[in-house]
Each structure stands twice: as C-alpha cells, then as structure tokens.
Amino acid sequence: MSKKLYLVDGYALIYRSYFAFIRKPLFNPQGRNSSAVFGFFRTLLSIMQQYSPESLAVVFDSMTPTFRHVKYPAYKATREKAPEDLHAQVPVIEEILKAMKFPQLRQDGVEADDIIATYASRAASEGWPCVIITGDKDLMQLVGKSVSAMIPDKSGGYAEVGPEEVSEKFGVAPEQILDYLSLVGDQSDNVPGVKGIGPKGAVDLIRRFGSLEGIYENLDQLSPGQQEKLQQERENAFLSRELITLKTDVQELPPPEELVLGDYDKEQVIRLFLREGASSLAEQLGTAKEVRAEKKEDSYSGENAEYISLLAADELDRLKKALLEAKLFALDVETDSLDPMKARPVGVSIALEAGQAWYIPLICEGTETLEEEGVRRMIAEILKNPDCTWVGQNLKYDYKVLKRWGIEDIQAKLFDTMVAAWLLDSTANTFGMDALAERLLQYRTIHFDDVVPKGKEFKDVPLKEATAYAAEDADITFRLYEYLKPRLEEEDLARTFRDLEMPLTRVLAEMEYAGIGLDGKSLERYGKELAKALDGIQKEIWDLCGREFNINSTKQLQEILFEERKLNPVKKTKTGYSTDTSVLEQLAEEDPVPELILKHRGLAKLKSTYVDTLPKEINPHTGRIHTSFQQTGTATGRLASKNPNLQNIPVRDEAGRAIRSAFIPRKGCRFISADYAQIELAVFAHLSGDETLSRAFEKGTDIHRQTAALIFGVDEAEVSPDQRRVAKTINFGVIYGMSPFRLSNELRISRSDAAHFIEAYFAQYPKVREFIDATVSETEKSGYVRTLMGHRRFVPGITSRNRTEKSGAERIAVNTPVQGSAADIVKTAMIKLDMALMEGGYRTKLLLQVHDELILEAPEDEVVRVSELVVHTMQTAVELSVPLKVSIEDGDSWGAVH
Numbered sequence: 001m002s003k004k005l006y007l008v009d010g011y012a013l014i015y016r017s018y019f020a021f022i023r024k025p026l027f028n029p030q031g032r033n034s035s036a037v038f039g040f041f042r043t044l045l046s047i048m049q050q051y052s053p054e055s056l057a058v059v060f061d062s063m064t065p066t067f068r069h070v071k072y073p074a075y076k077a078t079r080e081k082a083p084e085d086l087h088a089q090v091p092v093i094e095e096i097l098k099a100m101k102f103p104q105l106r107q108d109g110v111e112a113d114d115i116i117a118t119y120a121s122r123a124a125s126e127g128w129p130c131v132i133i134t135g136d137k138d139l140m141q142l143v144g145k146s147v148s149a150m151i152p153d154k155s156g157g158y159a160e161v162g163p164e165e166v167s168e169k170f171g172v173a174p175e176q177i178l179d180y181l182s183l184v185g186d187q188s189d190n191v192p193g194v195k196g197i198g199p200k201g202a203v204d205l206i207r208r209f210g211s212l213e214g215i216y217e218n219l220d221q222l223s224p225g226q227q228e229k230l231q232q233e234r235e236n237a238f239l240s241r242e243l244i245t246l247k248t249d250v251q252e253l254p255p256p257e258e259l260v261l262g263d264y265d266k267e268q269v270i271r272l273f274l275r276e277g278a279s280s281l282a283e284q285l286g287t288a289k290e291v292r293a294e295k296k297e298d299s300y301s302g303e304n305a306e307y308i309s310l311l312a313a314d315e316l317d318r319l320k321k322a323l324l325e326a327k328l329f330a331l332d333v334e335t336d337s338l339d340p341m342k343a344r345p346v347g348v349s350i351a352l353e354a355g356q357a358w359y360i361p362l363i364c365e366g367t368e369t370l371e372e373e374g375v376r377r378m379i380a381e382i383l384k385n386p387d388c389t390w391v392g393q394n395l396k397y398d399y400k401v402l403k404r405w406g407i408e409d410i411q412a413k414l415f416d417t418m419v420a421a422w423l424l425d426s427t428a429n430t431f432g433m434d435a436l437a438e439r440l441l442q443y444r445t446i447h448f449d450d451v452v453p454k455g456k457e458f459k460d461v462p463l464k465e466a467t468a469y470a471a472e473d474a475d476i477t478f479r480l481y482e483y484l485k486p487r488l489e490e491e492d493l494a495r496t497f498r499d500l501e502m503p504l505t506r507v508l509a510e511m512e513y514a515g516i517g518l519d520g521k522s523l524e525r526y527g528k529e530l531a532k533a534l535d536g537i538q539k540e541i542w543d544l545c546g547r548e549f550n551i552n553s554t555k556q557l558q559e560i561l562f563e564e565r566k567l568n569p570v571k572k573t574k575t576g577y578s579t580d581t582s583v584l585e586q587l588a589e590e591d592p593v594p595e596l597i598l599k600h601r602g603l604a605k606l607k608s609t610y611v612d613t614l615p616k617e618i619n620p621h622t623g624r625i626h627t628s629f630q631q632t633g634t635a636t637g638r639l640a641s642k643n644p645n646l647q648n649i650p651v652r653d654e655a656g657r658a659i660r661s662a663f664i665p666r667k668g669c670r671f672i673s674a675d676y677a678q679i680e681l682a683v684f685a686h687l688s689g690d691e692t693l694s695r696a697f698e699k700g701t702d703i704h705r706q707t708a709a710l711i712f713g714v715d716e717a718e719v720s721p722d723q724r725r726v727a728k729t730i731n732f733g734v735i736y737g738m739s740p741f742r743l744s745n746e747l748r749i750s751r752s753d754a755a756h757f758i759e760a761y762f763a764q765y766p767k768v769r770e771f772i773d774a775t776v777s778e779t780e781k782s783g784y785v786r787t788l789m790g791h792r793r794f795v796p797g798i799t800s801r802n803r804t805e806k807s808g809a810e811r812i813a814v815n816t817p818v819q820g821s822a823a824d825i826v827k828t829a830m831i832k833l834d835m836a837l838m839e840g841g842y843r844t845k846l847l848l849q850v851h852d853e854l855i856l857e858a859p860e861d862e863v864v865r866v867s868e869l870v871v872h873t874m875q876t877a878v879e880l881s882v883p884l885k886v887s888i889e890d891g892d893s894w895g896a897v898h
Helices: 010-020 035-053 066-070 090-099 112-127 137-142 161-169 174-184 199-209 213-215 224-232 234-244 266-277 279-285 288-295 313-326 372-384 395-404 417-424 433-440 463-490 494-514 520-545 556-566 580-588 592-611 654-660 678-689 689-697 703-712 722-733 741-746 751-764 766-782 803-839 862-876
Strands: 005-009 055-059 129-133 145-150 158-161 306-309 330-336 345-353 356-361 390-392 413-416 515-520 628-630 641-643 669-676 782-786 790-796 845-850 853-859 886-891
Touching: 010 035, 010 090, 035 090, 035 129, 035 158, 035 279, 035 433, 055 112, 055 862, 066 112, 090 224, 090 266, 090 703, 112 129, 112 137, 112 145, 137 145, 137 161, 137 174, 137 372, 158 161, 161 174, 174 199, 174 213, 174 234, 199 213, 224 234, 234 628, 266 279, 266 790, 279 306, 306 463, 313 330, 313 345, 313 790, 330 372, 330 395, 330 751, 356 592, 356 853, 390 395, 390 463, 395 413, 395 494, 413 417, 413 494, 417 433, 417 494, 433 463, 463 494, 463 515, 494 628, 494 845, 520 592, 520 654, 556 592, 592 654, 641 689, 669 803, 669 862, 678 689, 678 722, 678 803, 689 703, 689 766, 703 722, 703 751, 722 741, 722 751, 722 803, 741 751, 751 766, 766 782, 766 803, 782 803, 803 845, 803 853, 803 862
Parallel strands: 005 055, 005 129, 129 145, 306 356, 330 390, 390 413
Antiparallel strands: 145 158, 330 345, 345 356, 628 641, 669 853, 669 886, 782 790, 845 853
C-alpha cells in the first residue's frame, strides 16, 4: 500500500454534523431534518477538495451488540437514544455515499473504532500513511509515526494532528492514552474508570509511573487518599482498559488497496443533494450550469416548456373550453401595483399542466391586445364555477385585484401554494414563490427586476419577455401544486388545509376588501393633543434634571441618569449603560425621571406609529383602511396584521382607546365586538383534562380567583386583588413555560416564593404537569407538535444538550398546542360566522380579527339579531370538554366597544 488511506469515523461525523445545527436545524424540501446530511457531506467534500485522497473509506459501527457488550452489559447503557430525526438521516447518508462510490465498512460484533484500528495497526507495521477523521478520543491511542488523525478544531473544521499534538492536548503520549482513559473513564460510553481520579490526576500518575500497571505497582508512593481510591477501583480500572482497548485483528476486511475512490455519476449525486435541499453541496460538484440544468429538471422555461402569448379571440375561446374541461388550473394576475386595492390588471397568466402556460396581455407596449372586457368575462365564468379549482400563490392578492376588476362571484375552490407550504413547515423563513421554487423545486425563477428596468412598469416590458416572466409564474405555481398536494396528504395536513385554511383565505380576502372606516380629522386633532402632552412631559423632565437635553439620545440619557442623577446602572451594553424599558422600569422605583422618560417614549411611539401614520393609509378610492391579514405570518397559526398593523393598538390605556375611537362604522351602522373569554386557558383545560381547572369553566367562575384561592389556601370570597394578580400571572405563565426566575421578576417577589407558587399551582392542578411532561416527551420523539385542528410545528432544539436551548424548545412545545388551538377555534368561528351571515341574507360584514376578538360592521336594524348569531356561532364553533364563553358589545366606534 503506497497511497495514504483516509478512514472516516462515520457516526462520529454524523453526530457532530447534526448537533452543529441544533440551534437552527436544516430541513429538506419535504420538511425533514437534514442537518446531519448537509454537515456530513460538507465536511467530506471539504476534505476531498483540500487533500484529494485517492483511498478513503467511511466506517460505521455494528448494528448488533459487540464483544464489549458481552463483557460488560452496562457498556453504553447510559447513552441517550439518538433523536429520531438524526437516525432517519443515516440511510440517506449511506445512499449518497453509495452513489459517490465511497467504500463503506461495517461488521457485526465490532465497532467502527476496531475496524479503523485494524487498518491503522497494519499501516504502522508496514509503514504506509493512514489518516483517521474522528472526534473520538479513544482513537488517539492509534496515532503514531505513520498514523495521524484529523480532529475538530475551534474554527468548525478539522485539523490534522500527530503524536506531538496528541501529547500536547492530553498531557500524555498516544501510546499512554489507553491507560489515561482507563483512569478517567468515558461517560458517553459508560466506561467507569476510577472514581475520584480526574484528567489532571490521571496525567500526573501516568507521567510518574508510565502505565496503569506501573501505578498499581507503586501504590505505596501515593497519598492515603489516592491509594484508597485506586485500590477500591482496581477492578474498574482494568475493566475500563479492556473495554477501551481496540481490536486490531478484525477479519474479512477488504485489503486497503481496494479502498479506492473512483468515478461516479455526478448528475445522480447532484440530484440527491438537491433532493435534500443542499444546493451549495450540489454546486461544489458541478458547474453552475450543470446544477441549474438539474434544478430545472425538464427545463421549465427552456426548450421543453411552452409559454404562449394569447392575442386572438378564437384562442381565448379554446382556452376557456379547456379550462372548464380540466377544472384545475393555476391563474396569476400581473398588475401595476403591489397594493391590491389600487392595482389594475396588466395581464393574466394561466397553466393547465406543468410545462405549458399562456399569457394574456391586457396592456403591453407595442402590442395589440384582446379587448379587456372579453378577457374579464372569460375569467369570471371559470372562477364562478364551483367545480373548478383555482391554484394560486398568495391568492388573497389576486382575489382582491379581480374583485376590484368586477369579478365578484368567485365560487371556485381555492388552493394557495403559499399557505400549503407554510402548513407543511410553519418554521421556514419565507413562503414567497421565488423562495419556494428554489427550496422545493430547485429552480431559480425569472425575477421581476430581471425583466422590468428601474423606473418602468410591467406594461412597458416587450411581449416576449413579459410572456416568459408571467407564464413562468403560472407554470411554477402549478408545479408547486403538484409537489405540495401529495405531501399534504402524506403529512396528514390535507383536511386542515381544505376545511380550515382555504375557507379562511376567502373570508380574509373579503374582510380585507371591505376595509374599515377611519376618522382622519379626529386623529389629526388627537395628534395635536399628543404633541402638546409630549412637550409638557419633556419640559417636566428638563425641569427635574436642571437642563435641556435630547431625550431620544441614549448617550445624553446615560449622562443624565448615571452621572448627574447618580442612579445605579442595571446592565451594560457595548455603548454604555442600558436605558431600555426594563432598566427604566426598575430605576423608576427610586427616581421620577425614568418614569417620565417611559411615558414620553410610549406616547411618542403611539403618535409616530398610529396617530400620524394611519390617516395616510386611507385608500383614496374607498375612503377606508384595508389591512392585510397574514395567514403565514406565525409558526403557531395565529393571524398577523400588516399594512397597517391593527392588532397592536393598546387596549387598556387612554391613548390606545383614543386611537381606536377614530375607527368608525359606515353611516347607519354600528360596530359589534365579540371577544372570547380566557380562550387559551379554556383550551389548556381541555388539553390537560385537569378536573379542577375545567370546573372553573363549567361553573363560569373567575379562573384567576379560583387559582388564587387554591394556592393561597383561602376562600374565593377572601381572595385579595394582589393574590388574584399573582394567580393570573401564574395561570398564563404556565402556558408559556414561565420559570421561577421570570415569575419573581414579573411579580417582584423572591425566587423561592415564585418557585413555591408554581409548585402550589401544580399541586392543585396535577394533570397540568402530566400534560406538560407528556407533551415534551412526545415532541422529543417526533420533533413536532400539533394543534386541535392538525396544524404542525417543528420544534428545533427539543433534543438539544444545551439546557437553555432545550428549555426554550420545551416552552414552544407546550405553548404551541394551546395558542395554536385557540387560533384554530377563532378561524373556525370566522368561517362559520361568515357562512351564517351569507345564508341569513345579512348585510353585516366581518371587518377585523384581533387575536381573540372579532369586529363586525352591522346595519343598526341587524345589531340585535346578529349579536345573538355571533355569540351562538362562536361558542359552538368547536366542541371542547369545557364551555367557551363570548362577551359582546356594540358601539359607534371601535373605542366604544372596549
């Protein structure tokens, strides 16, 4: 053997790769963890690139018990079972290694270390070079003149080490590693070692006496304490050495000359990497052109795709007939604005199958297009058909654009690829079409900036380029449908998508289209009041400080608080002592200035975020504000609001009420506000099945008062406001996994008191703790949690060895089913309420959803009947083991109903 042989410790590299991404795991397009796959081959390809090995083998442990288990049944018995999502990646790694024609070695009854030791021993005796790639300290005993090791370094890569480096790292020579480990043991393998002898003591003993035998031959030279430890643990010391000793005569292994790397099907491996979402690895193997070719599969926008510009009336008729026959199509609208309430259609693209799409331009520079009304009528006819399925990406946008265009009766079933992708993995970063095409189809789309020059609009793009861009949108959307639909079925999410999320998409589109009225002049007047109040607070602060300064300057505020007013700093940042909200709240207990600063900041934020901004959001065509509800905005399933965000306007303070009072109904209408009472706690009671917690909801009593009475041991009638406040914090804190430390900070009580309150809570509600423990345990096995309606959320870090990270993951695992199920209930109520209003022929419309609250706009003569309908619909939306309660009010402004 003349070539250098590289031996990869397979499982050591797999484990290291998996846990390297534990804080932010990687997922393949199917939504499965791919951290180990990516990290393993990133390392392997890096070694290939850096060292160009000709001989290499990846060595794996036996799948059956080894001779060490026979000798010592407790061997590796304490090792935690590998996470399921790690274990599932091993066959994938083996598949890719096989495709790359990398030799793989495994033999029953022995470990990878023994196979590696057999080759290393031969290399040492025959004098040919051998390199061991591992993170396992056991293998350091093999390092010598011909044998080196590559071990993980601080940079995240691997560094080659020889005898000198091993001696420097462990304090003993490689040939003494065996005796060193016999003394210190190996906790990960449950090798006992000698209790009371740590690394430092082991090094000292071996340096003095040379070996394990030498130590035991010279016990009389040691202190009484050391003698006692070593004598008591003699059997364990020599058992440990026997377990750690590597077998160097494993039989029936291929000769090292056969462990050579050869040619392999590069395109096949690129496809496998792309299947696992590892585009960067694919690009290391092939040119950018080769990878793009594999990503495009049958070249979507190339020779095998047919993108057609539709300009003739008879072609439009033929397309309409084909659409009504197919009953399934992707349809995308090109417009001149990102705001659907201002946008007008510039063209429409349609795909009936993958690889073929039509673009119907309505406005295109230098092109004679079809009559707009004829195109509109055709689209209206196919979307009116309830037997058809309209596939789209971010369908709410197109829905509203078409509704403004005059297509109001849309009865076709909806399939939004953006929502489907979110449902499959709600923790992904983005769900835009370009990102989904890259992530799921391994395809780079034509980007808007690629075809529309700066300062121009889409209608200015020549027909050929416009068709390539727009038709591709429809084609990719259809391909995403083909990819996502079967996966929804496979992951048991199809029903949630079909019965909850898609009906909700239609409801949200109608709500956004309806908008809500705003009295801009009222806000303008209030803005002047706020400006005057802010000036007054600023003057009061200046008077107290004895000079004027910029309140918004962190540096100047630091000088005022900590140098001039001599307040004690709470925490430090890179730029000096912190002046954030939490710090100012603490400092406010000893000085009036921090409290005034907080008040100034709060009012200034309200003024800039809402009072000054909201009037600018009034649509010039409708005179109303049209927010956008994000279905894919959170991992729990709760809706988010943007452009503008109407969910974060303060509820309880005077300023928040003043802002809400500017939201007004149409003339002759009133607002109805319906709010679920304690919905998350009701869901928590249902999920946990705790009888005591459930009883409060069944009796209709104050849950916080009941909890206070139970944990403080008093009658409910005797519960004080402070006791109820503590109980309320704990009730919600348990759902969010609040620790004693956080509870003590929030309630300003001692850590021990906080721990006592939490323990008292669990003593009174024992099934709550059982539910929490069971949920965490199940999540550790599956890697995800589900809500009542089937929403799934992956929980990265649930198997982390980092305590802080794992605690955070456990909080997510417990909170998501509660918060997510509450969101499911609200969504279900919205869908049923919208249906009830339509079937009843009411003119009342749903306008807003603010977490657990629904806002409707009702004609005055419908308020009483609709209020009764709303309460009944919301309370019966979902059947739980505890009753759901709804409070309802009506008023002439949003502020009046809160």
